[in-house]
Structures are given as structure tokens and as C-alpha cells.
Amino acid sequence: MLTRIDHIGIACSNLDATVEFYRATYGFEVFHTEVNEEQGVREAMLKINGTSDGGASYLQLLEPTREDSAVGKWLAKNGEGVHHIAFGTADVDGDAEAIRGKGVRVLYDEPRIGSMGSRITFLHPKDCHGVLTELVTSAEPPADHSSAEH
Ligand code: CMX
Ligand code: CO
Numbered sequence: 546m547l548t549r550i551d552h553i554g555i556a557c558s559n560l561d562a563t564v565e566f567y568r569a570t571y572g573f574e575v576f577h578t579e580v581n582e583e584q585g586v587r588e589a590m591l592k593i594n595g596t597s598d599g600g601a602s603y604l605q606l607l608e609p610t611r612e613d614s615a616v617g618k619w620l621a622k623n624g625e626g627v628h629h630i631a632f633g634t635a636d637v638d639g640d641a642e643a644i645r646g647k648g649v650r651v652l653y654d655e656p657r658i659g660s661m662g663s664r665i666t667f668l669h670p671k672d673c674h675g676v677l678t679e680l681v682t683s684a685e686p687p688a689d690h691s692s693a694e695h
Contacts, residue, residue, distance in 0.1 A: 547640060549596040551633035551681040552603040552660075556616050557625050560608035564589050567604065576603065577661055585614025590660055600633045600683055605660065629667070631679035640680055641666045649673065656682070 557563035567573045576592040591604040607628060609617030619628055634640045637656045645651045650669035659665035662684035670677040 546636075547632040547634050547680070548598045549600050549633040550602050551600065551631040551679075551683070552590070552605040553627060554605045554607055554629040554631065554677075554679070555626065556607050556609075556620050556623075556628040558608065558620060560587055560589060560606055563606050563608075563625075564591075567591055567606070573604065579660065580610060581659070582610065583657060584616075584659075585609055585611050586616055588660060596633070598633070598635075599685075603660075605631070629670075629677035629679050631665075631681050633681050633683065635682060637664050637666060637680045637682040644668060644680075656680075 555563070564575055568575075573591040573593065575589050577590040578588065580587045586607045587610055588608070589606045591606065593602045593604060595601050607616045609620060611617055612621065616628060641651045641656065649672040652667040652669060656664040656666045659679075659681060664682045664684075666680050668678040668680070
């Protein structure tokens with residue numbers, strides 16, 4: 546079950562300048578940065594809010610590390626802007642299979658590694674009314690409130 550907006554992915558040509566824009570304009574601070582060579586991105590995660598399922602919602606600022614990456618190709622064609630949306634789920638494998646069963650192309654046979662050790666997959670934008678859509682299960686399992694002691 547998809548339970549939150551995990552992040553909005555924003556393609557930028559200069560990560561440091563874009564991070565500074567979000568800090569100076571809105572006061573959002575960098576929560577985490579990393580390079581994901583498989584995806585061809587240098588990225589910064591800005592945490593916007595926690596969510597009731599124990600997860601969080603972020604902005605994901607993405608600078609390509611190579612021109613032939615997904616973000617590099619997209620930037621060359623469109624310029625900077627919103628690149629994808631990502632929904633959070635406790636079960637990316639199950640949700641991806643269920644969505645594949647509805648006739649939507651899931652881009653990976655098995656989820657791959659995303660930000661902060663999460664497991665991610667993508668749905669083809671042409672099957673999602675023009676929106677590249679990512680599914681994410683974070684590395685940290687959501688807090689199990691049902692077993693919490695009071
Ligand atoms: N949003 C909406 N449409 C998109 C898109 C996007 N981000 N990227 C491509 N498209 C559209 C193009 O406009 C094009 O449409 P037209 O044929 O009408 O012009 C069509 O999809 C094909 O685009 P393309 O430029 O030829 O690109 P590819 O088919 O080579 O790749 C995609 C498209 C979605 C398969 C590729 O971007 C991909 O594999 N994405 C998933 C991985 C990814 O985005 N990684 C970076 C983020 C990492 C992270 O979030 O952690
Ligand atoms: Co993403």
C-alpha cells in the first residue's frame with residue numbers, strides 16, 4: 546500500500562546552487578547527500594516533514610554525473626524542473642507486482658538501491674499520464690505503533 550509522498554525528484558544542473566536556493570528561500574536544510582553511480586546522479590535529500598507511517602517526505606535534488614543518464618538526458622531536453630514523483634510503501638516488491646498486473650510498465654525486474662539504502666523501482670511515464678513515478682521502501686522500517694508499550 547502506498548502511504549505517503551516519499552519525495553519529489555527535481556533535476557538541476559548545479560546541485561550546490563540549487564541546494565543554496567532551497568536553503569535561502571525556504572529554510573530547507575540538507576538531510577543527506579550521496580552519489581548513486583548506477584542511477585548517474587549526485588543528489589541531496591531535503592527533509593520537509595515526517596509522516597504518520599513513520600516515514601518522511603523529502604525533496605530530492607538531482608544533478609547528473611553523466612550526460613547519458615536518465616537525468617542527464619532529461620535535463621538536455623527539458624532544462625531544470627520536476628523530474629519524477631515518488632510514493633512510499635512498506636512493500637515495494639508487492640506493490641510493483643500488483644501495479645504491473647494492472648498493465649503499467651515497471652522498469653526494473655527487481656527493485657534497485659536508492660537514496661539512503663532504500664529499495665526503489667520506477668513506472669514508465671507513458672503509462673502514468675506523463676509522470677515518471679517511483680516506488681520507495683525506506684531502509685528503516687516504519688515504526689510499529691501497534692506493538693508500542695504505553
Ligand atoms: N517524466 C515524464 N516523461 C518522461 C520523463 C520524465 N522524467 N523522462 C522521459 N520521458 C518521456 C520523454 O519525454 C519521451 O516522450 P516522447 O517520446 O513523447 O518525446 C519518452 O518518455 C522517452 O524518453 P527518452 O528521452 O527517450 O528517454 P528514455 O526512454 O531513454 O528513458 C525512462 C525514459 C523513464 C525509461 C528513464 O528516464 C528511466 O529509466 N528512468 C528511471 C530512472 C531514473 O529516472 N533515475 C534518476 C532518479 C534516481 C532516483 O530517483 O533516485
Ligand atoms: Co527519486
